[in-house]
Amino acid sequence: MNKRSRVFSCAARWCVVPALLMAGQVAVPGPEGMRLAPAWLAQALAEPSPQEARRVETLLARVQARSDMSFIRNGSSHDASQAARFLRAKWDKARGGLQTAEQFVEQECTRSSTTGQAYKVRFKDGSEKPARDFLLDELRQVKG
Helix, strand or coil: CCHHHHHHHCCCHHHHHHHHHHCCEEEEEECCEEEEEEHHHHHHCCCCCHHHHHHHHHHHHHHHHCCCEEEEECCEEECHHHHHHHHHHHHHHHHHHCCCHHHHHHHHCCECCCCCCECEEEECCCCEEEHHHHHHHHHHCCCC
């Protein structure tokens, strides 16, 4: 057992932990008890609550059901079904580091990670809207 492990097993651990938290580290459970990890790692491993996961799943179903729009990604047009599949793949890949449905939209559904181009939605009447705004509007209609 190393020195840091002993710190967490001693009676004074409640004095040490707040100081470590302020230093950007958090205590996380490990096979040998509590261990230190950077705060960013703990957040990256966070899972969304079941309620937030349902909100995302409902959002994806709403996108797939739309027949009045196409999804514009890197200059190419995709129907609602293709858009939903693409967004689902992003959700499956990123969900471990997200805690809310809004984070999913803001971090994963706003622009291409390859080209940096913003995603758009084009409606049947030819009008366009940033995908971020469209998805957040749809999300507001999803009950938690």
